[in-house]
Amino acid sequence: MEVGFLGLGIMGKAMATNLLRHGYRVTVWNRTTAKCQDLVALGATVGETPAAIVARCRYTIAMLSDPSAALSVVFDKDGVLEQIGDGKGYIDMSTVDAATSSKISEAVKLKGGAFVEAPVSGSKKPAEDGQLVILAAGDKKLYDEMVPAFDVLGKKSFFLGEIGNGAKMKLVVNMIMGSMMNSLSEGLCLADKSGLSPQTLLDVLDLGAIANPMFKLKGPAMLQGSYSPAFPLKHQQKDMRLALALGDENAVSMPVSAAANEAFKKARSLGLGDLDFSAVYEVVKGAGGSGQA
Template structure:
Protein backbone atom coordinates (compact mmCIF):
# COMPACT_ATOMS: atom_id res chain seq x y z
CA UNK A 1 0.00 0.00 0.00
CA UNK A 2 1.36 3.39 -0.97
CA UNK A 3 2.10 5.82 1.82
CA UNK A 4 -0.05 8.93 1.46
CA UNK A 5 -0.65 12.05 3.52
CA UNK A 6 -3.90 10.51 4.75
CA UNK A 7 -2.36 7.36 6.23
CA UNK A 8 1.04 8.52 7.44
CA UNK A 9 2.88 10.57 10.01
CA UNK A 10 6.41 11.33 8.88
CA UNK A 11 9.18 11.71 11.43
CA UNK A 12 12.17 13.63 10.06
CA UNK A 13 15.50 13.45 11.89
CA UNK A 14 18.13 15.97 10.76
CA UNK A 15 17.06 19.43 9.57
CA UNK A 16 20.34 20.81 8.27
CA UNK A 17 21.18 22.29 4.87
CA UNK A 18 19.49 19.44 2.98
CA UNK A 19 17.00 18.09 5.49
CA UNK A 20 15.28 21.41 6.13
CA UNK A 21 14.29 21.82 2.49
CA UNK A 22 13.28 18.18 2.11
CA UNK A 23 11.05 18.23 5.20
CA UNK A 24 9.63 21.55 4.04
CA UNK A 25 8.46 20.05 0.75
CA UNK A 26 6.65 17.28 2.63
CA UNK A 27 4.90 19.85 4.82
CA UNK A 28 3.85 21.86 1.77
CA UNK A 29 2.51 18.66 0.21
CA UNK A 30 0.17 18.22 3.18
CA UNK A 31 1.96 15.52 5.17
CA UNK A 32 1.99 15.65 8.96
CA UNK A 33 5.66 15.98 9.87
CA UNK A 34 7.39 15.54 13.22
CA UNK A 35 10.96 16.83 13.49
CA UNK A 36 14.02 16.30 15.64
CA UNK A 37 17.45 17.88 15.32
CA UNK A 38 20.35 18.07 17.74
CA UNK A 39 20.05 21.86 17.60
CA UNK A 40 16.40 22.89 17.86
CA UNK A 41 17.09 26.34 16.42
CA UNK A 42 17.80 24.73 13.04
CA UNK A 43 14.27 23.34 13.00
CA UNK A 44 12.50 26.59 13.91
CA UNK A 45 11.60 27.49 10.32
CA UNK A 46 9.96 24.09 9.86
CA UNK A 47 8.11 24.44 13.17
CA UNK A 48 6.77 27.79 11.95
CA UNK A 49 5.55 25.97 8.83
CA UNK A 50 3.63 23.45 10.93
CA UNK A 51 6.11 20.72 11.80
CA UNK A 52 5.80 19.35 15.34
CA UNK A 53 8.96 19.32 17.43
CA UNK A 54 9.95 16.12 19.26
CA UNK A 55 12.35 16.21 22.20
CA UNK A 56 14.06 12.89 21.40
CA UNK A 57 14.53 10.46 18.53
CA UNK A 58 12.69 7.84 20.60
CA UNK A 59 9.68 10.12 20.99
CA UNK A 60 9.63 10.80 17.28
CA UNK A 61 9.95 7.10 16.43
CA UNK A 62 7.02 6.04 18.61
CA UNK A 63 4.72 8.63 17.02
CA UNK A 64 5.60 8.13 13.34
CA UNK A 65 5.00 5.37 10.81
CA UNK A 66 7.52 6.73 8.29
CA UNK A 67 10.88 7.83 9.68
CA UNK A 68 13.40 9.66 7.48
CA UNK A 69 16.93 10.37 8.65
CA UNK A 70 19.32 12.91 7.14
CA UNK A 71 22.24 13.29 9.52
CA UNK A 72 25.98 13.88 9.16
CA UNK A 73 28.23 10.86 9.55
CA UNK A 74 27.97 7.07 9.77
CA UNK A 75 28.56 7.37 13.55
CA UNK A 76 25.49 9.62 13.72
CA UNK A 77 23.46 7.11 11.73
CA UNK A 78 24.62 4.35 14.07
CA UNK A 79 23.56 6.39 17.10
CA UNK A 80 20.19 7.41 15.66
CA UNK A 81 19.26 3.86 14.73
CA UNK A 82 20.96 1.72 17.37
CA UNK A 83 21.53 4.01 20.37
CA UNK A 84 19.64 3.73 23.65
CA UNK A 85 16.92 6.06 22.37
CA UNK A 86 17.33 4.87 18.79
CA UNK A 87 14.81 4.23 16.06
CA UNK A 88 15.14 0.45 15.88
CA UNK A 89 14.19 0.05 19.55
CA UNK A 90 11.28 2.48 19.53
CA UNK A 91 9.64 2.41 16.08
CA UNK A 92 6.24 0.78 15.85
CA UNK A 93 6.04 -2.57 14.06
CA UNK A 94 5.25 -2.05 10.38
CA UNK A 95 6.94 1.36 10.22
CA UNK A 96 9.06 2.42 7.26
CA UNK A 97 12.62 3.62 7.89
CA UNK A 98 14.50 5.61 5.26
CA UNK A 99 18.10 6.67 5.80
CA UNK A 100 18.91 9.40 3.29
CA UNK A 101 22.30 10.18 4.82
CA UNK A 102 25.30 9.31 2.67
CA UNK A 103 26.70 6.48 4.75
CA UNK A 104 28.50 3.14 4.54
CA UNK A 105 26.89 0.36 2.47
CA UNK A 106 27.65 -2.15 5.24
CA UNK A 107 25.79 0.03 7.77
CA UNK A 108 22.80 0.22 5.44
CA UNK A 109 22.72 -3.59 5.32
CA UNK A 110 22.92 -3.74 9.11
CA UNK A 111 19.97 -1.36 9.46
CA UNK A 112 17.99 -3.43 6.95
CA UNK A 113 18.68 -6.73 8.75
CA UNK A 114 17.95 -5.38 12.24
CA UNK A 115 14.80 -3.65 11.01
CA UNK A 116 13.48 -6.80 9.37
CA UNK A 117 13.99 -8.72 12.61
CA UNK A 118 11.83 -6.12 14.40
CA UNK A 119 9.04 -6.08 11.81
CA UNK A 120 10.24 -2.80 10.28
CA UNK A 121 10.92 -1.96 6.62
CA UNK A 122 14.16 -0.14 5.82
CA UNK A 123 15.58 1.53 2.73
CA UNK A 124 18.89 3.30 2.16
CA UNK A 125 18.19 6.29 -0.06
CA UNK A 126 21.06 8.80 -0.28
CA UNK A 127 20.59 11.83 -2.50
CA UNK A 128 22.54 14.05 -4.87
CA UNK A 129 21.87 17.58 -6.04
CA UNK A 130 23.17 19.70 -3.19
CA UNK A 131 21.36 22.59 -1.56
CA UNK A 132 19.96 23.73 -4.91
CA UNK A 133 18.46 20.32 -5.69
CA UNK A 134 17.00 20.12 -2.19
CA UNK A 135 15.44 23.59 -2.38
CA UNK A 136 13.97 22.94 -5.83
CA UNK A 137 12.80 19.38 -5.01
CA UNK A 138 14.77 17.87 -7.86
CA UNK A 139 17.21 15.63 -6.03
CA UNK A 140 18.46 12.37 -7.48
CA UNK A 141 17.47 9.64 -5.01
CA UNK A 142 19.38 6.35 -5.12
CA UNK A 143 17.56 3.58 -3.30
CA UNK A 144 18.52 0.19 -1.92
CA UNK A 145 16.03 -2.27 -0.43
CA UNK A 146 12.95 -4.32 -1.23
CA UNK A 147 10.87 -3.36 -4.26
CA UNK A 148 7.54 -3.47 -2.42
CA UNK A 149 8.84 -1.07 0.23
CA UNK A 150 10.26 1.21 -2.46
CA UNK A 151 6.92 1.24 -4.30
CA UNK A 152 5.08 2.18 -1.10
CA UNK A 153 7.35 5.17 -0.50
CA UNK A 154 7.63 6.50 -4.06
CA UNK A 155 4.89 9.12 -3.45
CA UNK A 156 7.02 10.63 -0.68
CA UNK A 157 10.23 10.47 -2.70
CA UNK A 158 8.52 12.24 -5.58
CA UNK A 159 7.94 15.33 -3.45
CA UNK A 160 11.67 15.80 -2.83
CA UNK A 161 13.28 14.38 -5.97
CA UNK A 162 12.90 14.08 -9.72
CA UNK A 163 15.13 11.11 -10.43
CA UNK A 164 14.13 8.28 -8.08
CA UNK A 165 15.60 4.87 -8.91
CA UNK A 166 15.69 1.56 -7.05
CA UNK A 167 19.26 0.34 -7.55
CA UNK A 168 19.02 -3.08 -5.89
CA UNK A 169 18.94 -4.68 -2.47
CA UNK A 170 19.96 -3.10 0.85
CA UNK A 171 23.21 -1.14 0.49
CA UNK A 172 22.80 -0.61 -3.26
CA UNK A 173 21.68 2.99 -2.75
CA UNK A 174 24.82 3.76 -0.77
CA UNK A 175 27.05 2.02 -3.31
CA UNK A 176 25.43 4.12 -6.06
CA UNK A 177 26.05 7.30 -4.05
CA UNK A 178 29.70 6.30 -3.79
CA UNK A 179 29.80 6.14 -7.61
CA UNK A 180 28.31 9.64 -7.65
CA UNK A 181 30.87 11.02 -5.21
CA UNK A 182 33.77 9.39 -7.05
CA UNK A 183 32.64 11.10 -10.26
CA UNK A 184 32.29 14.46 -8.49
CA UNK A 185 35.70 14.19 -6.80
CA UNK A 186 37.71 14.26 -10.02
CA UNK A 187 35.28 16.67 -11.68
CA UNK A 188 35.88 19.27 -8.95
CA UNK A 189 39.62 19.06 -9.58
CA UNK A 190 38.99 19.66 -13.28
CA UNK A 191 36.72 22.65 -12.64
CA UNK A 192 39.28 24.28 -10.35
CA UNK A 193 42.15 23.68 -12.75
CA UNK A 194 40.12 25.07 -15.65
CA UNK A 195 39.38 28.28 -13.73
CA UNK A 196 42.99 28.63 -12.59
CA UNK A 197 44.18 28.10 -16.17
CA UNK A 198 41.74 30.73 -17.49
CA UNK A 199 43.01 33.26 -14.98
CA UNK A 200 46.67 32.53 -15.73
CA UNK A 201 46.02 32.82 -19.47
CA UNK A 202 44.55 36.28 -19.01
CA UNK A 203 41.01 35.21 -19.92
CA UNK A 204 37.78 36.23 -18.23
CA UNK A 205 36.70 33.07 -16.35
CA UNK A 206 33.05 34.18 -16.45
CA UNK A 207 33.17 34.28 -20.25
CA UNK A 208 35.07 31.01 -20.44
CA UNK A 209 32.34 29.31 -18.40
CA UNK A 210 29.70 30.47 -20.88
CA UNK A 211 31.53 28.59 -23.62
CA UNK A 212 32.49 25.39 -21.86
CA UNK A 213 29.54 24.65 -19.57
CA UNK A 214 27.25 23.78 -22.47
CA UNK A 215 29.79 21.60 -24.27
CA UNK A 216 31.39 18.25 -23.54
CA UNK A 217 32.89 19.62 -20.30
CA UNK A 218 29.48 20.45 -18.88
CA UNK A 219 28.63 19.28 -15.35
CA UNK A 220 26.65 20.27 -12.26
CA UNK A 221 29.86 21.50 -10.65
CA UNK A 222 30.80 23.64 -13.64
CA UNK A 223 27.35 25.21 -13.94
CA UNK A 224 26.44 25.65 -10.28
CA UNK A 225 29.66 25.76 -8.28
CA UNK A 226 32.16 27.43 -10.60
CA UNK A 227 30.19 30.73 -10.55
CA UNK A 228 30.35 30.67 -6.75
CA UNK A 229 34.11 30.17 -6.93
CA UNK A 230 34.47 33.27 -9.10
CA UNK A 231 32.78 35.55 -6.55
CA UNK A 232 34.44 33.93 -3.51
CA UNK A 233 31.14 32.52 -2.31
CA UNK A 234 32.19 29.55 -0.22
CA UNK A 235 28.98 29.10 1.76
CA UNK A 236 28.17 25.41 2.09
CA UNK A 237 25.70 23.82 -0.27
CA UNK A 238 27.61 20.70 0.70
CA UNK A 239 30.26 20.83 3.42
CA UNK A 240 33.91 20.04 2.78
CA UNK A 241 33.91 17.90 5.94
CA UNK A 242 31.00 15.83 4.66
CA UNK A 243 32.62 15.36 1.26
CA UNK A 244 35.76 14.10 2.98
CA UNK A 245 33.54 11.68 4.92
CA UNK A 246 32.00 10.43 1.68
CA UNK A 247 35.37 9.99 -0.02
CA UNK A 248 36.68 8.10 3.01
CA UNK A 249 33.74 5.68 2.75
CA UNK A 250 34.23 5.32 -1.01
CA UNK A 251 37.96 4.63 -0.63
CA UNK A 252 37.34 1.99 2.04
CA UNK A 253 34.69 0.29 -0.10
CA UNK A 254 36.92 0.41 -3.20
CA UNK A 255 39.82 -1.08 -1.28
CA UNK A 256 37.61 -3.90 -0.02
CA UNK A 257 36.79 -4.69 -3.66
CA UNK A 258 40.40 -4.35 -4.80
CA UNK A 259 39.53 -1.39 -7.03
CA UNK A 260 42.16 1.18 -8.05
CA UNK A 261 40.91 4.77 -7.57
CA UNK A 262 43.85 7.20 -8.03
CA UNK A 263 41.59 10.14 -8.92
CA UNK A 264 39.60 9.69 -5.73
CA UNK A 265 42.77 9.42 -3.67
CA UNK A 266 44.11 12.66 -5.14
CA UNK A 267 40.85 14.50 -4.55
CA UNK A 268 40.68 13.39 -0.93
CA UNK A 269 44.27 14.48 -0.30
CA UNK A 270 43.46 17.95 -1.64
CA UNK A 271 40.30 18.27 0.42
CA UNK A 272 42.17 17.06 3.51
CA UNK A 273 44.64 19.89 2.95
CA UNK A 274 41.78 22.36 2.50
CA UNK A 275 40.21 21.23 5.78
CA UNK A 276 43.55 21.51 7.58
CA UNK A 277 43.67 25.15 6.45
CA UNK A 278 40.37 25.82 8.23
CA UNK A 279 37.80 25.26 5.48
CA UNK A 280 36.09 22.09 6.72
CA UNK A 281 32.82 24.01 7.16
CA UNK A 282 33.03 25.71 3.76
CA UNK A 283 31.28 24.44 0.65
CA UNK A 284 33.10 22.02 -1.63
CA UNK A 285 33.71 24.84 -4.14
CA UNK A 286 36.31 26.23 -1.69
CA UNK A 287 38.79 23.82 -3.30
CA UNK A 288 39.60 26.65 -5.72
CA UNK A 289 41.46 28.36 -2.86
CA UNK A 290 44.30 25.84 -3.11
CA UNK A 291 44.80 26.62 -6.80
CA UNK A 292 44.53 30.39 -6.57
CA UNK A 293 46.81 30.62 -3.54
CA UNK A 294 49.47 28.60 -5.34
CA UNK A 295 49.24 30.56 -8.57
CA UNK A 296 48.97 34.11 -7.26
Protein backbone atom coordinates in the same frame (compact mmCIF):
# COMPACT_ATOMS: atom_id res chain seq x y z
CA MET B 1 -1.24 8.75 4.44
CA GLU B 2 0.38 9.18 7.83
CA VAL B 3 4.12 9.34 8.37
CA GLY B 4 6.46 9.98 11.26
CA PHE B 5 9.38 12.29 10.75
CA LEU B 6 12.52 12.36 12.93
CA GLY B 7 14.91 15.32 12.62
CA LEU B 8 13.94 18.87 11.73
CA GLY B 9 17.25 20.42 10.71
CA ILE B 10 17.50 22.51 7.55
CA MET B 11 16.83 19.51 5.33
CA GLY B 12 14.32 17.69 7.51
CA LYS B 13 12.17 20.75 8.10
CA ALA B 14 11.92 21.48 4.38
CA MET B 15 11.03 17.87 3.65
CA ALA B 16 8.40 17.53 6.37
CA THR B 17 6.87 20.81 5.20
CA ASN B 18 6.51 19.45 1.69
CA LEU B 19 4.80 16.33 2.96
CA LEU B 20 2.30 18.42 4.94
CA ARG B 21 1.61 20.63 1.91
CA HIS B 22 0.84 17.56 -0.16
CA GLY B 23 -1.79 16.34 2.30
CA TYR B 24 0.24 13.92 4.40
CA ARG B 25 -0.53 13.69 8.10
CA VAL B 26 2.87 14.09 9.73
CA THR B 27 3.94 13.44 13.31
CA VAL B 28 7.29 15.05 14.00
CA TRP B 29 10.04 14.68 16.56
CA ASN B 30 13.20 16.68 17.03
CA ARG B 31 15.84 16.56 19.75
CA THR B 32 15.18 20.26 20.37
CA THR B 33 11.40 20.42 20.58
CA ALA B 34 11.21 24.14 19.78
CA LYS B 35 11.97 23.40 16.16
CA CYS B 36 8.63 21.58 15.88
CA GLN B 37 6.54 24.76 16.24
CA ASP B 38 6.63 25.95 12.65
CA LEU B 39 5.45 22.54 11.50
CA VAL B 40 2.68 22.41 14.07
CA ALA B 41 1.44 25.68 12.56
CA LEU B 42 1.23 23.83 9.25
CA GLY B 43 -0.76 21.00 10.79
CA ALA B 44 1.81 18.59 12.17
CA THR B 45 1.41 16.62 15.39
CA VAL B 46 4.33 16.35 17.81
CA GLY B 47 5.60 13.03 19.19
CA GLU B 48 7.40 12.70 22.52
CA THR B 49 10.15 10.32 21.48
CA PRO B 50 11.29 8.38 18.42
CA ALA B 51 9.70 5.31 19.99
CA ALA B 52 6.39 7.15 20.40
CA ILE B 53 6.46 8.19 16.72
CA VAL B 54 7.08 4.64 15.55
CA ALA B 55 4.36 3.33 17.84
CA ARG B 56 1.90 5.69 16.22
CA CYS B 57 2.95 5.62 12.53
CA ARG B 58 3.25 2.79 10.08
CA TYR B 59 6.08 4.61 8.28
CA THR B 60 8.78 6.69 9.93
CA ILE B 61 11.27 8.79 7.97
CA ALA B 62 14.51 10.05 9.55
CA MET B 63 16.72 12.91 8.35
CA LEU B 64 19.57 13.33 10.81
CA SER B 65 22.83 15.23 10.76
CA ASP B 66 25.40 12.44 10.94
CA PRO B 67 26.00 8.74 11.64
CA SER B 68 26.10 9.15 15.40
CA ALA B 69 22.71 10.93 15.44
CA ALA B 70 21.35 8.27 13.09
CA LEU B 71 22.47 5.51 15.45
CA SER B 72 21.30 7.35 18.54
CA VAL B 73 17.61 7.70 17.53
CA VAL B 74 17.50 4.00 16.77
CA PHE B 75 19.49 2.37 19.55
CA ASP B 76 19.17 4.75 22.52
CA LYS B 77 16.47 4.62 25.20
CA ASP B 78 13.08 5.61 23.75
CA GLY B 79 14.54 4.88 20.36
CA VAL B 80 13.08 3.43 17.18
CA LEU B 81 13.99 -0.14 18.09
CA GLU B 82 11.65 -0.15 21.08
CA GLN B 83 8.57 0.05 18.90
CA ILE B 84 9.59 -1.09 15.43
CA GLY B 85 8.23 -4.47 14.39
CA ASP B 86 6.12 -6.45 12.00
CA GLY B 87 4.20 -4.24 9.57
CA LYS B 88 6.17 -1.11 10.29
CA GLY B 89 8.76 0.57 8.05
CA TYR B 90 11.72 2.78 8.87
CA ILE B 91 13.29 4.98 6.17
CA ASP B 92 16.60 6.68 6.96
CA MET B 93 17.37 9.48 4.49
CA SER B 94 20.44 10.76 6.38
CA THR B 95 23.85 10.58 4.71
CA VAL B 96 25.73 7.85 6.54
CA ASP B 97 28.42 5.32 5.73
CA ALA B 98 27.57 1.79 4.64
CA ALA B 99 28.53 0.27 8.00
CA THR B 100 26.15 2.52 9.94
CA SER B 101 23.39 1.77 7.50
CA SER B 102 23.96 -1.98 7.77
CA LYS B 103 23.91 -1.85 11.55
CA ILE B 104 20.55 -0.08 11.60
CA SER B 105 19.18 -2.36 8.90
CA GLU B 106 20.07 -5.51 10.78
CA ALA B 107 18.62 -4.29 14.06
CA VAL B 108 15.34 -3.21 12.46
CA LYS B 109 14.95 -6.47 10.55
CA LEU B 110 15.71 -8.50 13.69
CA LYS B 111 12.69 -6.86 15.29
CA GLY B 112 10.56 -7.78 12.27
CA GLY B 113 10.48 -4.28 10.75
CA ALA B 114 11.35 -3.21 7.21
CA PHE B 115 14.18 -0.82 6.40
CA VAL B 116 15.16 1.41 3.50
CA GLU B 117 18.25 3.65 3.35
CA ALA B 118 17.60 6.64 1.14
CA PRO B 119 20.36 9.24 1.14
CA VAL B 120 19.70 12.21 -1.09
CA SER B 121 21.62 14.25 -3.59
CA GLY B 122 20.87 17.97 -3.27
CA SER B 123 20.89 20.47 -0.42
CA LYS B 124 18.60 23.14 1.06
CA LYS B 125 17.05 24.60 -2.07
CA PRO B 126 16.21 21.29 -3.78
CA ALA B 127 14.82 20.05 -0.43
CA GLU B 128 12.48 23.05 -0.26
CA ASP B 129 11.48 22.66 -3.88
CA GLY B 130 10.89 18.91 -3.67
CA GLN B 131 13.68 18.46 -6.20
CA LEU B 132 15.97 16.06 -4.37
CA VAL B 133 17.42 12.97 -6.02
CA ILE B 134 16.79 9.97 -3.78
CA LEU B 135 19.21 7.01 -3.77
CA ALA B 136 17.28 4.24 -2.05
CA ALA B 137 18.26 0.67 -1.20
CA GLY B 138 17.13 -2.14 1.06
CA ASP B 139 13.59 -3.51 1.37
CA LYS B 140 12.00 -3.30 -2.08
CA LYS B 141 8.42 -3.65 -0.84
CA LEU B 142 8.84 -0.78 1.60
CA TYR B 143 10.49 1.28 -1.16
CA ASP B 144 7.48 0.71 -3.41
CA GLU B 145 5.11 1.82 -0.65
CA MET B 146 7.18 4.97 -0.15
CA VAL B 147 7.29 6.02 -3.81
CA PRO B 148 4.36 8.49 -3.44
CA ALA B 149 6.19 10.22 -0.58
CA PHE B 150 9.49 10.17 -2.46
CA ASP B 151 7.68 11.79 -5.39
CA VAL B 152 6.74 14.65 -3.10
CA LEU B 153 10.26 15.01 -1.70
CA GLY B 154 12.30 14.58 -4.86
CA LYS B 155 12.24 14.88 -8.60
CA LYS B 156 13.41 11.30 -8.92
CA SER B 157 14.06 8.28 -6.74
CA PHE B 158 16.18 5.25 -7.58
CA PHE B 159 16.03 1.82 -6.02
CA LEU B 160 19.61 0.52 -6.02
CA GLY B 161 19.33 -2.95 -4.50
CA GLU B 162 21.00 -4.07 -1.31
CA ILE B 163 21.77 -1.92 1.74
CA GLY B 164 24.98 0.08 1.23
CA ASN B 165 24.36 0.77 -2.45
CA GLY B 166 22.94 4.21 -1.72
CA ALA B 167 26.15 5.24 0.03
CA LYS B 168 28.26 3.68 -2.73
CA MET B 169 26.40 5.55 -5.46
CA LYS B 170 27.02 8.83 -3.68
CA LEU B 171 30.74 8.03 -3.48
CA VAL B 172 30.96 7.33 -7.20
CA VAL B 173 29.15 10.56 -8.07
CA ASN B 174 31.32 12.58 -5.71
CA MET B 175 34.49 11.00 -7.09
CA ILE B 176 33.58 12.10 -10.62
CA MET B 177 32.70 15.53 -9.26
CA GLY B 178 36.08 15.81 -7.53
CA SER B 179 38.02 14.91 -10.66
CA MET B 180 35.98 17.39 -12.67
CA MET B 181 36.75 20.14 -10.18
CA ASN B 182 40.45 19.42 -10.66
CA SER B 183 40.05 19.46 -14.45
CA LEU B 184 38.34 22.83 -14.28
CA SER B 185 41.04 24.19 -11.95
CA GLU B 186 43.82 23.04 -14.26
CA GLY B 187 42.04 24.53 -17.26
CA LEU B 188 41.48 27.89 -15.55
CA CYS B 189 45.11 28.00 -14.51
CA LEU B 190 46.39 27.04 -17.96
CA ALA B 191 44.19 29.71 -19.57
CA ASP B 192 45.42 32.34 -17.16
CA LYS B 193 49.11 31.54 -17.57
CA SER B 194 48.75 31.31 -21.37
CA GLY B 195 47.38 34.80 -21.76
CA LEU B 196 43.69 33.86 -22.02
CA SER B 197 40.98 35.21 -19.76
CA PRO B 198 39.79 32.54 -17.29
CA GLN B 199 36.39 34.25 -17.22
CA THR B 200 36.15 33.88 -20.98
CA LEU B 201 37.04 30.21 -20.62
CA LEU B 202 34.09 29.86 -18.24
CA ASP B 203 31.86 31.59 -20.79
CA VAL B 204 33.06 29.31 -23.59
CA LEU B 205 32.63 26.19 -21.43
CA ASP B 206 29.10 27.21 -20.56
CA LEU B 207 28.11 27.19 -24.23
CA GLY B 208 29.50 23.77 -25.11
CA ALA B 209 29.17 20.02 -24.67
CA ILE B 210 30.63 19.97 -21.17
CA ALA B 211 28.56 22.84 -19.75
CA ASN B 212 27.29 21.89 -16.29
CA PRO B 213 25.75 23.62 -13.27
CA MET B 214 28.84 23.13 -11.09
CA PHE B 215 31.22 24.92 -13.47
CA LYS B 216 28.66 27.70 -13.85
CA LEU B 217 28.11 28.09 -10.12
CA LYS B 218 31.61 27.59 -8.75
CA GLY B 219 33.77 28.97 -11.56
CA PRO B 220 33.22 32.70 -11.02
CA ALA B 221 33.66 32.36 -7.24
CA MET B 222 36.94 30.48 -7.77
CA LEU B 223 38.29 33.30 -9.92
CA GLN B 224 37.63 35.63 -7.00
CA GLY B 225 39.33 33.31 -4.52
CA SER B 226 36.03 32.90 -2.70
CA TYR B 227 35.48 29.45 -1.24
CA SER B 228 32.47 29.65 1.05
CA PRO B 229 32.05 25.99 2.03
CA ALA B 230 28.93 24.53 0.41
CA PHE B 231 30.76 21.17 0.50
CA PRO B 232 33.96 21.29 2.59
CA LEU B 233 37.15 20.15 0.86
CA LYS B 234 37.99 17.71 3.65
CA HIS B 235 34.67 15.92 3.09
CA GLN B 236 35.25 15.81 -0.67
CA GLN B 237 38.69 14.33 -0.08
CA LYS B 238 37.25 11.80 2.38
CA ASP B 239 34.74 10.71 -0.25
CA MET B 240 37.49 10.36 -2.85
CA ARG B 241 39.53 8.30 -0.40
CA LEU B 242 36.55 6.04 0.23
CA ALA B 243 35.80 5.75 -3.49
CA LEU B 244 39.43 4.81 -4.16
CA ALA B 245 39.23 2.26 -1.33
CA LEU B 246 36.11 0.82 -2.96
CA GLY B 247 38.09 0.63 -6.19
CA ASP B 248 40.94 -1.07 -4.39
CA GLU B 249 38.57 -3.68 -2.98
CA ASN B 250 37.30 -4.42 -6.47
CA ALA B 251 40.64 -4.05 -8.28
CA VAL B 252 39.58 -1.02 -10.33
CA SER B 253 42.53 1.13 -11.41
CA MET B 254 41.58 4.82 -11.45
CA PRO B 255 44.66 6.96 -12.13
CA VAL B 256 42.80 10.21 -12.84
CA SER B 257 40.80 10.03 -9.61
CA ALA B 258 43.97 9.11 -7.74
CA ALA B 259 45.75 12.18 -9.11
CA ALA B 260 42.78 14.35 -8.16
CA ASN B 261 42.78 12.87 -4.66
CA GLU B 262 46.44 13.76 -4.19
CA ALA B 263 45.64 17.36 -5.13
CA PHE B 264 42.89 17.48 -2.52
CA LYS B 265 45.33 16.01 0.01
CA LYS B 266 47.83 18.72 -0.86
CA ALA B 267 45.06 21.26 -0.24
CA ARG B 268 44.38 19.74 3.17
CA SER B 269 48.09 19.91 4.02
CA LEU B 270 47.97 23.63 3.20
CA GLY B 271 45.12 24.17 5.64
CA LEU B 272 42.31 24.51 3.08
CA GLY B 273 40.24 21.58 4.37
CA ASP B 274 37.43 23.66 5.80
CA LEU B 275 36.94 25.77 2.67
CA ASP B 276 34.77 24.68 -0.22
CA PHE B 277 36.22 21.82 -2.25
CA SER B 278 36.72 24.23 -5.15
CA ALA B 279 39.65 25.62 -3.13
CA VAL B 280 41.73 22.91 -4.77
CA TYR B 281 42.15 25.65 -7.39
CA GLU B 282 44.61 27.27 -4.98
CA VAL B 283 46.79 24.16 -5.10
CA VAL B 284 46.80 24.12 -8.89
CA LYS B 285 47.70 27.80 -8.95
CA GLY B 286 50.58 26.98 -6.67
CA ALA B 287 49.54 29.45 -4.07
CA GLY B 288 48.06 28.03 -0.91
CA GLY B 289 46.18 29.44 1.96
CA SER B 290 45.28 32.69 0.30
CA GLY B 291 41.61 31.87 -0.32
CA GLN B 292 38.76 33.12 1.82
CA ALA B 293 35.87 31.12 3.20
